[in-house]
Amino acid sequence: MLPKDKSGTTSSKSITSKETIKDSAKNSTEPVESISIQFVKGVGPGLGVVFRNREIHTVKDLLFFFPRTYEDRSQMGSISDLQEGVKATLQVKVLGQRQISIQKLGRNLLEVRCTDDTGILSLKWFHSLRGMEKKFVPGASFSVTGKVKFYMGKPEMVHPEIIWGLALESGPEVEAQFDVGRIVPIYIEIEGVPTRTLRKVLWEALEKYGDRVTEDLPPYLLSRRELPLLAQAVEELHFPPERFAADLSILAQQRSPAHLRLIYGEFFKFEYLMLRKRLNLERVKAPVLELAGLLVPHVEMREDMALKILQLPFELTHGQIHALDDICKDFSSGYPMNRLVQGDVGSGKTAVAFLSAAYLMAGGGQVALMAPTEILAEQHLRNVPKLLGKKINTALLTGKSTSSERQNLQARLLSGEALFVIGTHALLEDSVVFSNLVYVIIDEQHRFGVEQRKILRDKGLKVLKNSDRVLPHSLILTATPIPRTLALTAFGDMQVTAIRDLPPGRSPIMTHVIREKSQRIHAYGQIKSQIKEGRQAYFIYPLINQSEAEGFTQLKSAVAEASRLAEEIFPEFSIGLLHGQMSSQEKEQIMGKFQSGEVQILVSTTVVEVGVDVPNATVMVIEHAERFGLSQLHQLRGRVGRGKFQSYCFLFSAHRENARLEVLAESNDGFKIAEADLEIRGPGEFLGTRQAGSLSFKIGDLVRDQEWLIQARDDAMEILAQ
Secondary structure, X not given: OOOEOOOOOEOOOOOOOHHHHHHHHHOOXXXXXXXXXXXXXXXXXXXXXXXXXXXXXXXXXXXXXXXXEEEEOOOOEOHHHOOOOOEEEEEEEEEEEXXXXXXXXXXXXXXEEEEOOOOEEEEEEOOOOOXXXXXXXXXXXXXXXXXXXXXXXXXXXEOOEEEEOOOHHHOOOOOHHHHOOOEEEEOOOEOOEOHHHHHHHHHHHHHHHHHHOOOOOOHHHHHHOOOOOHHHHHHHHHOOOHXXXXXXXXXXXXXXXXXXXXXXXXXXXXXXXXXXXXXXHHOOEOOOOOOOOEEEOOEEOOHHHHXXXXXXXXXXXXXXXXXXXHHHHHHOOOOOOEEEEEEOOOOOHHHHHHHHHHHHHOOOOEEEEEOOOHHHHHHHHHHHHHHHOOOOOEEEEOOOOOHHHHHHHHHHHHOOOOOEEEEOHHHHOOOOOOOOEEEEEEOOHHHOOHHHHHHHHXXXXXXXXXXXXXXXXXXXXXXXXOOHHHHHHHOOOOEEEEEOOOOOOOOOOEEEEEOOHHHHHHHHHHHHHHHHOXXXXXXXXXXXXXXXXXXXXXXXXXXXXXXXXXXXXXXXXXXXXXXXXXXXXXXXXXXXXXXXXXXXXXXXXXXXXXXXXXXOEEEEEEOOHHHOOHHXXXXXXXXXXXXXXXXXXXXXXXXXXXXXXXXXXHOOOHHHHHHHHHXXXXXXXHHOHHHHOOOOOOOOOOOOOHHHHHHHXXXXXXXXXX
């Protein structure tokens, strides 16, 4: 691949040596992914080790090590036009140089005075290489690039980048072609290797092997999206054409055609693999459940299921009906359902899960619901008869289940009894064996890894005589609304249903960010008023006790604050303490007292984040709110506002500048909050490492590049459909 001149067109002169041409011919049939980096000019043993430590083993790895930013060095500046703090590239010649001894540092300062006939510029090095000063002889010409600062009114550059032997009027020399006179790439310095060395190595790699970057996408898709070929895109990412000098922000913001080609390619390959995974799952069988009669608006289901719905103590929302509609269609497809139902706190996802479970159990099937905590599992067990009546057979399995309870449950499962088993991670144990598992429900999916979900689902795997594999249906629930782009990637192998509406009668939670001491005192007054009216309150802290506070001595802990609140702030009220280090029996006891109203204020860690339902609680106080993600704060806030009373959330924060907390104060819409949270934290933190480990895109950004993600998904789906 020939180098490009300043106009962006291919130069007629190749800088390739005879030796390079010989090597190139010898390796002419090898693709870049199979050529070791040791064949790139300039990569000796030392640099080779540095690259391999960064997982750069082949020429392809090297070519896909992209710049972090760019500098426009296409135009030479002049000393007379230099500005404070602005980077500039100049063509200068040496007037003189001197070394100044700095006794404090035990080294010499090298200062070089130079000129371009418009003024005088000082160049300084505090860490000059031995013998470096010998190059700066009076009259020597070179190019210099660096950030300008003024010292006593005179311009200078400290540790600038030097390119020797450059004389623009006589034509650029080899090394100058990639260092000045064009837009140049700036790379992350790895293990002390300067960006100029990386630039030189990448130039050599592109010159010798750039035309062997093979296209990995169908040409008609690139034409449809008006994108360049991969080889051209890779070259332009490293050494962009001069046309971008007019607006360097296009490169900085990664919106050039070359950047968009890489972004689209990353998204397309990821979506193709995820969608193919879903198609492979659809080749597996599942029990076909016949539907009869339109008994609920938009939902076809069996009569026994319709009776369950008619007996509900509330009316289903449109979102719940839509979710049940999607689920019932999956049940009748003959393929295993793999559906994610996401909805805001209090949107009624649990009711949807229970109703669909009753639907399958009416046919004699067994259902397993896995929850992340014992508190939530026990709460689900109590809610089943409230929603479905007492005729549904239920069982509980948690870490605290006794040996006899486990043996009894196992006997019931092996007998084929239609049973709704609710449990925690204990359901994953090898000793738990189902005889007719037809439905798996995972509550709060972000608390479980992909493998854990697969283990539970595989407990229902059957291989028929004709070798067909049959898997149970799977429903995944999350109360953390997931932005669409993230759902398409992290959960691309699932169908997604969103419940966006809330049950009627729910009032928005009034949320206040509390920063000043006077505001805190006022908030305490409001909380006292609520409790005196018969309501209850949560106080949430990031730590259990001070022993956890290594390096965070200013953080308050639940244990210490429970005592302080009881003695100094709310002595007239009953205060309980809940945290993850308590035994199951202690947690169950304190939650029982809070649910019954015996405890008026519950001081806790985030153990109450998921699923705890106390309709009488109307106040949520979160201390050190700035330490939590927006979605987690929204989850905690969702523990109140579950009854008929107006509810309040107070976000206590000592940080005066934390605009993201205002997002929570301004909105109760979990989907809007999730979008903001994703933009602030990125997918890795938003989902947690177990969920986001496969979302490591080199260039693509799920927030910034949503449009390209959707286009890539549509194109991948089209190809798979064909």
